[in-house]
Every structure is written in structure tokens, then in C-alpha cells.
Amino acid sequence: MRPPPGRQQLSREFIAQHQRARIIAALAEETVARGYRAVTVADIVRRAGIARNTFYENFSSKQDCFLATQDYAVDEALRRVVDAATEVESWQARVDAGLAAFLHYVASEPALARTCIVEALSAGPASLERYEESLQSFVPLFRIGRQVSPHGGELPETLEETIIGGIFWIIYQRIILGETEQIEQLLPQLVEFALIPYIGADAAKQAAA
Amino acid sequence: MAADPNASESVAEYPPELSRLPPGRHGLPREFVVHNQRERLIAGVAEAIAENGYASTTIAHITRHAAVSRRTFYEHFASKDECFVAAYETVMEQLRERVANAFDEQEDWPHAMRAGIDAMLGFLAAEPNLARLSMVESLVAGPVVVERYDAAIKGLVPYLEAGRKGRSPEVLARLSPTTEEALVGGMVSLISRRILADRTTELEDLLPDLVEFTLTPYLGTAEAVAIARGA
Numbered sequence: 001m002r003p004p005p006g007r008q009q010l011s012r013e014f015i016a017q018h019q020r021a022r023i024i025a026a027l028a029e030e031t032v033a034r035g036y037r038a039v040t041v042a043d044i045v046r047r048a049g050i051a052r053n054t055f056y057e058n059f060s061s062k063q064d065c066f067l068a069t070q071d072y073a074v075d076e077a078l079r080r081v082v083d084a085a086t087e088v089e090s091w092q093a094r095v096d097a098g099l100a101a102f103l104h105y106v107a108s109e110p111a112l113a114r115t116c117i118v119e120a121l122s123a124g125p126a127s128l129e130r131y132e133e134s135l136q137s138f139v140p141l142f143r144i145g146r147q148v149s150p151h152g153g154e155l156p157e158t159l160e161e162t163i164i165g166g167i168f169w170i171i172y173q174r175i176i177l178g179e180t181e182q183i184e185q186l187l188p189q190l191v192e193f194a195l196i197p198y199i200g201a202d203a204a205k206q207a208a209a
Numbered sequence: 210m211a212a213d214p215n216a217s218e219s220v221a222e223y224p225p226e227l228s229r230l231p232p233g234r235h236g237l238p239r240e241f242v243v244h245n246q247r248e249r250l251i252a253g254v255a256e257a258i259a260e261n262g263y264a265s266t267t268i269a270h271i272t273r274h275a276a277v278s279r280r281t282f283y284e285h286f287a288s289k290d291e292c293f294v295a296a297y298e299t300v301m302e303q304l305r306e307r308v309a310n311a312f313d314e315q316e317d318w319p320h321a322m323r324a325g326i327d328a329m330l331g332f333l334a335a336e337p338n339l340a341r342l343s344m345v346e347s348l349v350a351g352p353v354v355v356e357r358y359d360a361a362i363k364g365l366v367p368y369l370e371a372g373r374k375g376r377s378p379e380v381l382a383r384l385s386p387t388t389e390e391a392l393v394g395g396m397v398s399l400i401s402r403r404i405l406a407d408r409t410t411e412l413e414d415l416l417p418d419l420v421e422f423t424l425t426p427y428l429g430t431a432e433a434v435a436i437a438r439g440a
Contacts (some may be wrong), residue, residue, distance in 0.1 A: 005300070122355055154434070
């Protein structure tokens, strides 16, 4: 979008949101570069190009900023997944479209992905708990599959949690191996993995192809 | 539990008050004393971490739980991290052994998987401190331990890969190269979530769910469910 001509009148809200986004991006970059423990507020402030005061107007501490980064990434990922999934009809196609959108987001934001999928696990109990909660927010998207499954009523209660855990584990491993950019290649395998318990291996393979 | 002779190697079987050697001259061989101290320190670090979390645990916490002196601590370990790694390795070694033994005792692969998962859940449920140490605190204990953790999880992959043996070409054709990795990751993630939520006592209830989940890609739903339910 082109800025309006003449003197720029940006709303306070716009500036505040923009600053927050810059700080979050800076935290992710610093975390990837140094590891969470070594990062200081001074590093984040320098990378974001903002005043120290501005940081503390937005966040109470480095940990607060880290947790906010996790929330931001999960909200954004969920928004993208839901948008992509609502564009198609069948549940199988929705899983495919949703996972495609998710993997695309991971590949296009490698620093944020590493921060929230790898570093979050070792950044302390609060962020580990936040990470586990965030996985839970994907459960309803899969759970709909019970309605299309011939044995939907008998599927284990824990199934969705386990599937999501498996998908995140695969993504975690690829990020650690430095293969974040190629992560979208995993799409058919992950779709198949997610669908097998609901519709069986043959139908899952067809849907994933 | 104490009556089980097979359980005697477990480090958590040595609570400090019971395993503490009598003070003064006890005439025990030095090697035995040193070994006993090391085991107590390992149990001590697990208890201290369960109480305080990894980051807040100090060497004083560990030596108090182990009922040894600070000096003794430093005779065995250079740092808290080193003590933690030793404890982590001890737990994982026990866990690996239990799983391998349970798995090997069975005739066929599906029942071996069931027995292996059962052994893992049973061990973790019986040892909540060690469960927390190995599956939760290991992640926050720095890169050295995280690498070992990742390797330990990958070490479970061959148990699942064994399920490919003897399957029909149609079944093999539909298994993707990441099937085992995803199944192991899903299983471990579910277990870790329960431990993190302090629901370790419920771990054994997960047996049928996890058996069904891991067997389904190889055997199909009907057969997987039958074995999950104890057939």
C-alpha cells in the first residue's frame, strides 16, 4: 500500500502494532542467532531498531516477549490454516489444504518457526507449556474427521493429540537438520499420516496424492 | 513393589533415608561406597529437579536429597549439568532395557509392540520423578541433553520398522518413509504432555490408544484395535 501524500498521519494503534511486530521479529532472529538463554533485551532492542523504553512499553521482560511471540505465531498459523481449509469442500481436502498452508508458513518464516517449534521447547517451563497448549488448538480441525470415518465413534480419545504431536515432531526434526526451506515436500506424507487412522491407508494415500 | 527382585536396580528404589550408609567406619569396600554415593546423587538430582525444576535446582538441593556432602558431590561430578546428564543416561538406559526385554519376549511383532509400549508406560508411571527428568526437564537442560533426547527418541524407530517385515507389497507401498518417525514422535509427544501436566499416574491408561495408533498403518484398523484391546 502506498502511503498517502503529504504529512503522514499514522494512527497510534498502527504504530504500536508495527512496533510489536518488529520486536517479535527481532526476538525470533536473535533467538536463532544466539539461543534463547543468551539473548538479552539489549540484543532485541538493537535488532529491532527501537528504544529500550519502547520495548518495555510493549513487554515486561524477555520471557513475556517470547511468550507473545509464540502466541503471535500460533494465531497467524491458525488463521492461515483455517482460511486455506475453508476454501475446499471435503474434510480430506481440508486437511491437505490446511497442512499445505501450515508448511508454507513454516518455510516462509524460518526464524519464527525455529523459535516457536524448536527453541520454545527448551526456553523454560512457561514456554514449553505454551507450546503444548498451542498444539491443542489444532485438535478441532482434525477431530471433524471422526464424522467421515466409518469407525469414528470408536477412535481413541487421544488420537488428534497424537497425530499433531507426530506432525510437529517431524517438522522439529527437519528444522534442526536445516531443511526448513524444503519442508513443503513433506506434505503428502504428513497428510497420509494424519488421515490413515480415520479413513484407512488406501484412501489416505489417494487423498494425499 | 519393593518385593520385586527385578526392580532392585531402579535408582528410585534408594530413597536417601534408606540407602544412607551408617556414619563412621563401616568396613564397606570403597568401591561399594563410591557406587552407592553416585546412585544416591542420581536419585537426588531427580528428586531435587522434580521439586524445583531444572533451572532453579542447586547443588545444595541435590546433596541434601542425596544425603552426601558437597565435597562428595564434586568427587563424582564437576557440575549440576554433569550430574544431570549422568542421571538422564541412567534413566534412559533402564528404560531402553525394559522396553527391549519386553519386546524380545514376544513371538510376533504386534504383540511385541504392545509389550514394549506397556513396559515404557509402566516404567514412567512407577517413577514420576524419573519420568519428568527424562521427558520434560531434559529439554530445558541445554543442547547436550536435547541432542541425547532426540537420539533416544530416534532409537525407538527400529522397533516400528520391524513391522514392515513380512507385510504384503500393497501395505509396504502405502507406508511413507517418515511413517515410523511420525508414529514415534506422536507417541512420545502424548506421553510428555501427560507428564508435563502432572498426570503421570494416567500414563498406563494410554496403552490401548497408543497400540492402536502405532499398529494401524501396518495392520489396518480392525487388527490393530483387536491387539490394542488385548487380543
